[in-house]
Amino acid sequence: MTNNPSQPNWEGYSCPMPLQHTSRIVLGHGSGGGMTHDLIQRFFLPAFENPILKAGNDGGVLDMLDGQRLSVSVDCHVVWPLFFPGGDIGRLAICGTVNDVSAMGADPKYLTAGFILEEGLTIDTLQKVIASMQIAAEEAGVSIIAGDTKVVEKGKADQMYISTTGVGVVRKGLLVGGACAQPGDQVILTGSIGDHGMAVICARGELGFTGDLVSDVAPLNWLVHTLIDAVGDAVHVMRDPTRGGLATSLNEIARQSGTGIVIEEHAIPVKPVVQAACELLGFDPLYVANEGKLVIIVRADKADQALEAIRACQYGKEAVRIGEVRDSPKGMVLLKTKYDSQRVVSMLAGEMLPRIC
Amino acid sequence: MKYLDEYRNPDLVKNALSQIRLSVIQPWVIMEICGGQTHSIIRSGLDQLLPPEIELVHGPGCPVCVTPLEAIDKAIEIASQKNVIFTTYGDMLRVPGSNFDLFSVRAAGGDVRVLFSPLDAVRMAKENPDKQVVFFAIGFETTAPANCMSVLQAKQLGLENFSVLVSHVRVPPAMxxxxxxxxxRVQAFLAAGHVCTVMGFWEYLPIAQQYRIPIVVTGFEPLDLCSGILQAVTMLEKGLYGVENRYERMVTREGNRHAQQVINQVMQSADRNWRGIGLFPESGWVLRPEFEKFDAEKRFQVQNIQTRESPLCISGKILQGLKKPDQCQAFGTLCTPQNPLGATMVSSEGACAAYYHYRKVGREEGTS
Known part of the structure; x- marks a missing residue:
């Protein structure tokens, strides 16, 4: 720095070395975005490495002896607050896992549920959550066949956490997964984005504003079933864009498949109330969590048929085509703006909204 | 959505762009002051759509980027203390200090909370009388009224456990x-619309006179930006200088008088170090002596903190508009939003972050 205060030093600017956050977990490690991926790549994958895990999909797919394939997925739920417009931790715990199993092209049948309860939680709260799980499980047509309950001392957890694991049989002849996207494929989104994340953040009551924000949390297994009935193996990828939002899911798919994905800004549905809340808080809806939406990548010749089938389903009425898969730029997502310019859509970098699901 | 859709209307934007193309003859360098404008330009890809004669350079108007290292280190020092609730706007958590960032403090057990309004910190102090609540009062003229209001409220409530760590900066001295x-290289400015909403634009009149330069008060939506650029280009081509207001729906010449009074009541101008650039005389605000008891620096004795910087990044040149983010060797490789070398890569308003998120394809694919 210069000693003369009237002559600022434009040259000598320097900054500190990067902070890698290698010694402690920070909230960004749970964002579902880049930091979570780093954690998986650096610690979990090297320790547990096997081909199923390495595929990097929402669920693992196992080959059974009789030629059938089983999709297995696990999801932990730590959402705060426990209850929010449109859902609660119980409905989320069922739907989150049902959707992950479904996204592998399977029909989910059985779930297990693990409960971590904080000392002092009211039985009334627990009952409400269980009742909500029961309703969601009935809607999805899944049975909860095993469970576990642990209680920790007051202050060692925040009310309750639920972990669910689901299994389902993958439909015959189907090969879906992030790596299966091919140039020419069309990208379909089953409805508006950002509803869940903004509903939860607003339900925390810390923002000084309220709005008609309702979570989209819903089981999507019937939608997936209907879609596969209609177009079968033309479905190449399905993913539910939860934490990290649509942008992060598309980036994962682009990386896994070595393709480029180009989406069109004007085609992506965002409810005005969600857009308004995002504007106020400086969020981009592309990065806000969803719990009742799927991004589906389908062979071009079957795209119209797929859309028609999805739109016939309860949770797919607003499905739209938002873009396509291309050869390049490999591993990247581009967005064509309303003004005909083009920009990169990157993966969520750090923490955005902790404990959203 | 009212006041948004109109200013993002593709047809209107395209129309404004063709007017700019018709108006420009010579090459011009225009600086948008505010990081919010940079973000919007890069996000909408306006820079790709402008005629090649117009070069936009990105100014120092990102509060996160220019908050000096010593302020970050002081924040970390205070936030690490027991019995402190340290409150801040969200972006400040990731800005690296000499050794740590506020995320590290939180991970190590510090009570660091993100707020949307400083008045929430006052409420927190009221509700936690046994804790010291500190608010990290950073920003330009835009955040100053609310930050000052928190001090006034704390005084009115007689709170003994509330203080602010002030690192405020002002736009005109930087210009x-x-x-x-x-x-x-800057030949015209797009002045920051939100700053002018508070301060008006009377402060810019002498600058425009002295340097014979067009200064256009400009908003943040694509149509606002096109309108500001068109005004600047028109003036440049005609050899005119002065201040014009193209953010009429928000800004008046006098600004928000009440907000200015609140600022003047609580703070006074002082020399301020800008991260990456250096000391500008009278370019910041500090608490007035009568509000000294709310000054966190004094309460926590962190005035003499030692900082350490290493000479890797070129944020200073970027903030002054001498270099573009992708001209930095570290851009996108050593320096990413996950591992920011400099503050310009941290905030969503930082020019490097805007380039990284929306433009890195140009670098990786060799096309743009």
């Missing part, structure tokens, strides 16, 4: 410094 630099 003066840029224009007086021997390396200056």
């Amino acid at each position: 003066n410094a840029i224009l007086s630099s021997s390396e200056n």
Whole structure:
């Protein structure tokens, strides 16, 4: 720095070395975005490495002896607050896992549920959550066949956490997964984005504003079933864009498949109330969590048929085509703006909204 | 959505762009002051759509980027203390200090909370009388009224456990410094619409006169930006200078008088170090002596903190508009939003972050 205060030093600017956050977990490690991926790549994958895990999909797919394939997925739920417009931790715990199993092209049948309860939680709260799980499980047509309950001392957890694991049989002849996207494929989104994340953040009551924000949390297994009935193996990828939002899911798919994905800004549905809340808080809806939406990548010749089938389903009425898969730029997502310019859509970098699901 | 859709209307934007193309003859360098404008330009890809004669350079108007290292280190020092609730706007958590960032403090057990309004910190102090609540009062003129209001409220409530760590900066002295630099390339400014909403634009009249330069008060939506650029280009081509307001729906010449009064009541101007650039005379605000008891620096004895920087990044040149983010060797490789080397890569308003998120394809694919 210069000693003369009237002559600022434009040259000598320097900054500190990067902070890698290698010694402690920070909230960004749970964002579902880049930091979570780093954690998986650096610690979990090297320790547990096997081909199923390495595929990097929402669920693992196992080959059974009789030629059938089983999709297995696990999801932990730590959402705060426990209850929010449109859902609660119980409905989320069922739907989150049902959707992950479904996204592998399977029909989910059985779930297990693990409960971590904080000392002092009211039985009334627990009952409400269980009742909500029961309703969601009935809607999805899944049975909860095993469970576990642990209680920790007051202050060692925040009310309750639920972990669910689901299994389902993958439909015959189907090969879906992030790596299966091919140039020419069309990208379909089953409805508006950002509803869940903004509903939860607003339900925390810390923002000084309220709005008609309702979570989209819903089981999507019937939608997936209907879609596969209609177009079968033309479905190449399905993913539910939860934490990290649509942008992060598309980036994962682009990386896994070595393709480029180009989406069109004007085609992506965002409810005005969600857009308004995002504007106020400086969020981009592309990065806000969803719990009742799927991004589906389908062979071009079957795209119209797929859309028609999805739109016939309860949770797919607003499905739209938002873009396509291309050869390049490999591993990247581009967005064509309303003004005909083009920009990169990157993966969520750090923490955005902790404990959203 | 009212006041948004109109200003993002593709047809209107395209129309404005063709007017700019018709107006421009010579090459011009225009600086948008505010990081919010940079973000919007890169996000909408306006820079790709402008005629090649117009070069937009990105100014120092990102509060996160220019908050000096010593302020970050002081924040970390205070936030690490027991019995402290340290409150801040969200972006400040990731800005690296000499050794740590506020995320690290939180992970190590510090009570660091993100707020959307400083008045929430006052409420927190009221509800936690056994804790010290500190608010990290950073920003330009835009955040100053609310930050000052928190001090006034705390005083009114007689709170003994509330204080603010102030690192406030002002736009006009930075513009003066840029224009007086021997390396200056800037021929016109898009002044920051939100800053002018608070302060008005009377402060810019002498700057425009002294340097014979167009200064156009400009908003943040694509149509606002096109309108500001068109005004600047028209003036440049005609050899006119002065201040014009193209953010009429928000800004008046006098600004928000009440907000200015609140600022003047609580703070006074002082020399301020800008991260990456250096000291500008009278370019910041500090608490007035009568509000000294709310000054966290004094309460926590962190005035003499030692900082350490290493000479890797070129944020200073980027903030002054001498370099573009992708001209930095570290851009996108050593320096990413996950591992920011400099503050310009941290905030969503930082020019490097805007380039990284929306433009890195140009670098990786060799096309743009």
